[in-house]
Amino acid sequence: MxxxxxxxxxxxxxxxxxxxxxxxxxxxxxxxxxxxxxxxGRRRMPQDLQLLIAGLALQRPPPTIATAHRRVAAVAAGQGLASAQLRHRVRRHTQPGSCVGDARPDSKAIVS
Incomplete structure (x- = not known):
């Protein structure tokens, strides 16, 4: 065919x-x-943005995804970086089940 x-x-x-x-x-x-x-295996996001996202995820109360995205996008724009995938990455790293999300004091993650 x-x-x-x-x-x-x-x-x-x-x-x-x-x-x-x-x-x-x-x-x-x-x-x-x-x-x-x-x-x-290579990270495409600069480490300072990764640390900013981690810091936002650990805030009490945690900011909304939209607020966290706006803050990260502002820093990224100041560095001349595109923010096309930032919202997805912010969401992924701030939700329970992520390493950062599980580090929250109210997390139900089991720490051994």
Whole structure:
């Protein structure tokens, strides 16, 4: 079946199907395995912003996500950094279940 028909029938773009087919022809099934990200394990947020988020998460009472985001975004803008992903990162690091969120005095985290 031609790739154009497969692309029209399915949910994958034609270019993606071309790349998958080329990978399969070159390496067999191993060519279709997910490759690790080149930037895996590297932090992309400066440490001062990480510390600011941690500090905000430990405040009593904790600020809302929107307030924390505005504060972090203001600092990031002052450093010339884009804030496209800041809200997600602020939310991730200030919610219970994160290392910082579990460090709150009222946290129900079990410390051994």
């Amino acid at each position: 031609p790739l154009a028909r497969v692309a029209a029938f399915g949910e994958r773009p034609y270019r993606t199907l071309q790349r998958w087919l080329a990978d399969y022809r070159r390496d067999g099934l191993a060519g279709l395995a997910r490759r690790p990200r080149r930037d895996a």
